[in-house]
Amino acid sequence: MKFKQPWLYALTTLLSLSAQAQSDERSGTVEIRAKAENLMGTASASSEGLVSAGRIAALPILRPGEVLEMVPGLIVTQHAGDGKANQYFLRGFNLDHGTDFATTVNGVPVNMPTHAHGQGYTDLNFLIPELVEQIAYKKGPYSASEGDFSAAGAARIDYLQRMQGHLADITGGAHGYRRILLAGSPQSLNGQVLYGLEIFRNDGPWVVPENYQKYNGVLSYSDGTRTNGFNITGMVYKSRWTSTDQIPLRAVNQGSLDRFGSLDPSTGGETHRYSLSSQWTQTTLDRQAKAKVWALQSALDLWSNFEYCMSSIQATGNCAASDQFKQAEQRKALGFGFSEARYNALNWGQNTYDTAMTWGLDGRTDRISPIGLYKTTQRKLTDTVREDRVIQNSIALWTQHETRWTSQFRSIVGARADFYQFDVQSNIAVNSGHAKDRQLSPKLNLIYTPQSNFEVYANYGTGFHSNDARGTTITVDPTDKTTAVTKVDPLVKAIGSELGFRTELVPGWHSSLALWKLNMASELLFIGDAGTTEPSAPSKRYGLEWNNFYALSSTSSLDFDVAWAHARFVNAQGPSSYIPGAVSATANIGLSVDNMGPWFGSIRFRYFGPRPLTEDGGIKSGATSLMNLRAGYKLSPQSKLSIDVYNLLNQKANDIEYAYASQLAQEASPVMDRHIHPIEPRMLRVTLTHRFQ
Template sequence: MTELSTVEVRSRIENLEGIASAGSEGVVSGLRLSTVPVLRPGEALEMVPGLIVTQHAGDGKANQYFLRGFNLDHGTDFATSIGGVPVNMPTHAHGQGYTDLNFLIPELVDRIAYRKGPYFAEEGDFSSAGAAHIDYVRRLDAGLAQVTLGRNGYARSLLAGSPQLAEGNLLYALELFHNDGPWQVDEHYRKLNGILRYSRGSRDDGWSVTGMAYRGRWVSTDQIPQRAVDRGQIDRFGSLDDSAGGRTHRYSLSGEWARRGEDAQTRATFWGLASGLDLWSNFSYCTNGCPPGDQFKQAERRKAGGFSVSHELFGRLGGFEVINAIGLQGRIDRLSPVGLYQTEARETLATVREDHVTQRSLGLWLQNETKWTSWFRSIQGLRADAYDFTVDSDNPANSGKADDAIVTPKLSLIFGPWRKTELYLNYGHGFHSNDARGSTITVDPATGTPFDANGNPVRRVQPLVRTRGSELGLRSEILPGWQSTVALWQLEAASELLFVGDAGTTEASRPSRRYGVEWTNLYTLSDWLAVDADFSWSHARFRDSAPEGDHIPGAVTTTANVGLTLDRLGPWFGSVRWRYFGPRPLVEDNSVRSRASSLTNLRVGYRLSPRLMLALDVYNLFDSKANDIEYWYESQLAGEGAPVADRHLHPTEPRSGRLTLQYRF
């Protein structure tokens, strides 16, 4: 195993002085990620300052994400890609923007480039709160064979390498995974995951072709009502439906090409994927009587493809240095079908609705960056997006076509650097798309009338919803080795997306406003010790008046993530991380709030030889009795005469350890 330098081990934030266009923009290297004990693959995104990753059901399902006062549900308003392939799924069976990162292999990550806010012309749908672009390495320093074992049936093996082939490198990886978890009903999560990439050159001047394949299946312990735990009816880790769970697959093929010249940079990405999901859930239990109960299945089969091309020209205009850029992005998704079904013990009883959907989008963006003086530059951009939906529903009343277009301006003013300090002013408009089925609906699928079961009228949603944000940021190296950023931000949305507990989905709601502050730090104190610390605070409210109140359910106010990394202590190395997830309102009048959680994870490692390493990860070190997620909604247990409003929770996993043996060849 090649010994890395201290700077590499500390994995300092990439120097973005003179490059970044916002204080909340950054890059996390794969080496920095490798020092972090990760419970689930999606938690790699917690290296994005202020972002919290949790789970409210089985680990085979997409995570829950929280950022900047948003309960992002499973990915709405935060755009994610891996190897140039978008992860967010529009018009998804379970939730708009569904972002399943279970196919991510953290050991292969080269970097995570992140941005926050709608200020970037090349960022489109789902990126109003932020975006993260994850890229895998093109070449490993050495082959990797790794086995990890833990409690509750945890077993993971990984084989990866990158032999030279012709004039390029062939990266391969195969991951096998099984876990039962701490749940009284074994999760029995099985995963088969692989990647094959051939590349030549670099990210900026070269090309690659990447194939990825993932299959998973699991039994799910979903969120449970607090009253059932208080009565002793079930344990905190128990289940009220032992047949909930799912199975999923995702196969993708993509190509990336880049050419760097003296005065130009050209990039192109093309991708295609086939994916599917069968997800059985039961969030309200017995409102339909037990049996059959309230279990339902959300399912889809998807084929999608898209492209992204851009061209930058570097030159001078009127004595000023300028960079002019133009880009075009396109995507088409075909779902055949996407449906919702009433089920019992995974057996389908009735079809609530089943649709065949085609969704197309095309985005054009233009951007100019001008360096006016040695200490001032500006970036002005304009983006135009057009969407087209075709819905063929099993109920003709809900079939139809819809289209929409939106133009979103962007502006960034950057002052500095002065003594390794830059100041940023950002303003921009963004958007998120809504589920295509919501844009053509006229009758409730369950009632068959223009009214739902509660007598509320069925309303179509706007296909594209505008957002608007602004930010004041500061980036500085306060002391040698201490890099710090501060961002004051605000974001408004014309329509909020909220989680609906009894359906397990999201729906369009009222307009909202959020503002807050983020403070991010990385300090290398010596050649063997580094500290990183991220803190965020936000304020989120609906902008209109309503009798139920103006708080946004699930909008987190405070988060913190602090890490300590040690190395060069002879053969020893390690890290400890503390994460704070603050309380959130669970209802609009703020009368019910979630509890805060505080978790500490630990990694201790020993290099047995230059090629052989042993590491122990301990999660939830102090065995905190916290909850990953909390909701407030009505449910009905067996024996209850009517639905009861209650707190529903999914507990944080108790203290557990995993031992990893890694060999480099």
């Protein structure tokens, strides 16, 4: 039997359609956009998907990280200043700032292990949405190519290799919002060049102006295509801001604090991120090889105050010092990846089966020196809680074998082996030390295609997230240095399974359904705000997701997804089994139109369901419903004017809610209360876009 190499054809077809979708998006062709996102015959799970540039371009985006809300079921919020990483929610997880959801941009990991603020910290403020070509996402621990932080899911964001000509965007809006973007591809005899330069400033609706300033740039050179070629990309990002953190609801209700006010006007941050990366791909008739290398240098200084006066009153009897603290780090990281796929035919008895054998090697090293937690007052250092120097190394070997047993049935069997080393040198000698761990993660995916427009999936796999290196060697609480604390497991295992289907029974309507389950050996343990560890129980989650994209016509499309999840601690008794922040229901609905004469636009509705805020479930957050609108007019073939309206219905709701004890200056003792960060009121932004050669 002659080998037909279906995976190679499917892969190249998918990539070419994706590129075509980007090109056709410029003329608003929704039909091609839908075809590019149809993964029938190539996906390994119903929860796997692809978001094209056309859909991203139609979004009214408040913050860059919100492009990830095109991953069905994923909610992106903010609980502090906009320069800080977003807060993410998916599949019954409060992912904090990125734990358990792995994100890469142009092959460079965004999640930061052993981060000063939060494990897996995912700051996407450097992202330029206009340059995104596609987002390829997966959910669950079923893919051997995905490692740390991917238990709930993963997203790979790719930039364009080239634009048609040049693009200039000028945006102005309420509360001092200003943004200038210049991007494009100059003519080049050899290869393809892409550049982007963004200058940004915003005060926001806050009583204390945010004064968020951002400078952002990208420059890349590509030769060949994504399937046969290479690229080199450099990125530079720097920002600073004043933060209005979450505030106690009691102060708002009493009238002593404005809903958009602050109890500490000196909180905020400064950060930068510089990266250089290269990716290479070679494809032949029976082989595809990929390689990447990357280097990153980043730093963060973050001043926060969530309890206001509680610790300072307990220590001194007054609030002169407040409870402000600083988390800071300086990081250098290097990484690489290599994979090879071999397409062949397996002879077994009288039968011959088409196969794809893939293996890969990934490595990463992080040098974080120093990484610290400090007590501060109005950003002035008053005491060092802990300061460490960390070296963290990891390497992984993975493989998967895909076999097409019949024209209707195929399987993907894989495994991943990860090895980690941690070296911590602390200013508290007894908290220094070395640790290491390893994790073997088997994977199994079964795919049945009874007809060309219907596919059924069964998936099983194990995955993990790493814990903060400081938690793997800690022995005493860094605050009092007399209280013993428990070390964390370096790697926390996750076990997931899923049943689902994908269909296109109605032409142009792509629909998928997934019933999933995920067990975690423990929730995240290291508490960066305190510099210590906290006991945590194993957890279990299960849920249902229904995702849809419908090309209504060549000029309009409708997408909608709904998700429900149940999340509990497994060894807790009675009413203490709720997982704080675990969202149970989400929905996202969007309608986009283009090429309706000179008019174009989109409207999106997002529902963020209630969450338990305490382990007994006694305090729950409210639900948040948000609607955003984009309307635009093409002034000429080269120019267009668009208006974005955020929070169209001017809802008075919250981006985030927490429940914990805090103490104000005038209070005699701590008070258990809700702490909120409100969504911005209705805001309008106007953008003038011009394209030129």
